[in-house]
Amino acid sequence: GAGVSQSPRYKVAKRGQDVALRCDPISGHVSLFWYQQALGQGPEFLTYFQNEAQLDKSGLPSDRFFAERPEGSVSTLKIQRTQQEDSAVYLCASSSYDRGKIGTEAFFGQGTRLTVV
Amino acid sequence: AQKVTQAQTEISVVEKEDVTLDCVYETRDTTYYLFWYKQPPSGELVFLIRRNSFDEQNEISGRYSWNFQKSTSSFNFTITASQVVDSAVYFCALSEWGATNKLIFGTGTLLAVQP
Numbered sequence: 001g002a003g004v005s006q007s008p009r010y011k012v013a014k015r016g017q018d019v020a021l022r023c024d025p026i027s028g029h030v031s032l033f034w035y036q037q038a039l040g041q042g043p044e045f046l047t048y049f050q051n052e053a054q055l056d057k058s059g060l061p062s063d064r065f066f067a068e069r070p071e072g073s074v075s076t077l078k079i080q081r082t083q084q085e086d087s088a089v090y091l092c093a094s095s096s097y098d099r100g101k102i103g104t105e106a107f108f109g110q111g112t113r114l115t116v117v
Numbered sequence: 118a119q120k121v122t123q124a125q126t127e128i129s130v131v132e133k134e135d136v137t138l139d140c141v142y143e144t145r146d147t148t149y150y151l152f153w154y155k156q157p158p159s160g161e162l163v164f165l166i167r168r169n170s171f172d173e174q175n176e177i178s179g180r181y182s183w184n185f186q187k188s189t190s191s192f193n194f195t196i197t198a199s200q201v202v203d204s205a206v207y208f209c210a211l212s213e214w215g216a217t218n219k220l221i222f223g224t225g226t227l228l229a230v231q232p
Contacts, residue, residue: 003161032220040120042208043162043224056217089160095218106156106220108162 002026006092012115013082015103021077021112032075033106034067035091043091049075082099082116084095119144121211123223130199131231136224138194140209144201146170148214151185153190156206156225168192199230 003088005024014020019054031050031107035043035080036059045064048056051072064083092105120143130136142151153165166176168185176183180197196203206227210220 031218035220040224042210042224043220044222045219048217048219056219059133059219091162093162105167106165107164110159111159113160 004092004094004107006090006109006112008112009110010113010115012117014116015083015116016081017116018078018080019082019114021079021090021114023075023077023092023094023109025073025075025092026107027073029094029096029107031106032069033093034075036061037089037091037111039088039112042090043106046077046090053083063091079114084116087116119211119213119221120225121221123209123226126224126227127227127229129231130228132201133198135195135197136199136208136228136230138196138209138228139163140192140223141192142190142192142209142211144213146209146213150212151218152210152212153183153192153194154208154210154222158205162208165194165228196228199228201230201232202232204228 007022033048034046036046037043045059047067049069052069064080066078090110090112091111093108095106122141149170153169154162154166155165156162166183173185181193206225208225209223212218212220
C-alpha cells in the first residue's frame with residue numbers, strides 16, 4: 001500500500017489477556033518504530049528496528065512488551081497479560097533512514113487504540 | 118536530557134485569525150533535528166516540517182511558517198489566516214544524532230479553529 005498500515009484499528013482486551021498488534025510499513029523502508037500515545041499526551045518511543053534487527057528497545061515499559069520484525073518488513077507488537085495502564089494508542093512509523101543519515105522523515109500509521117477493561 | 122515543551126495545551130481561534138504554536142526544546146547535542154507533526158482526529162501523524170540545528174533560516178510554506186531560534190531553544194509554528202481544516206493537535210518533536218533517529222515529542226497543542 002501507499003502508507004503505513006496498522007491492524008486492528010481498535011482492540012478491547014480483558015485484563016490479563018495477550019494481544020498482538022500488526023504494522024505493515026511502507027515497502028522498502030529500512031527503519032520501523034513503535035510509539036505509545038496515552039490520552040492527551042505526545043507519542044513516546046517504544047522500540048526501533050533496522051531491517052529485522054531490533055537496535056533499540058529502551059522504551060518498552062516492561063518485559064510484558066515484545067516486538068518482532070522477522071523478515072524485515074511486517075512487525076508485530078505483542079503485549080502479554082495486559083493491564084489497564086497499557087490502554088493507549090500504539091503508533092507504528094517507518095522511514096527510509098539508514099546508518100549514516102539523520103533527520104529522515106518518518107511516516108506514521110493511524111494507530112491501534114487498545115482499551116484494557 | 119532531551120525534552121520538548123509545548124506550554125499551550127489548547128488554543129481556540131476564529132477562522133482567518135493568525136495563530137502561533139510555541140515549542141521549546143532541551144538537548145545537549147549540537148547536531149539535532151526539529152519537526153512539527155499534525156494529528157487530525159483520524160489519528161495519523163502528518164509530517165509538516167524538518168529543520169536541522171545548523172540551519173536557522175526561517176521557512177514559509179503557503180500559510181505555514183516556522184521560526185527557529187537557537188538562542189532561545191525555540192521552534193515556533195505560525196498559521197496565517199487559519200481555516201477550520203487546520204483544527205488538529207500539533208506536535209513538536211526533537212531527534213538527535215544517533216543510530217536510532219527516534220523522535221522525542223512534546224505533549225501537543227490542540228488547535229480549534231471556529232468558523
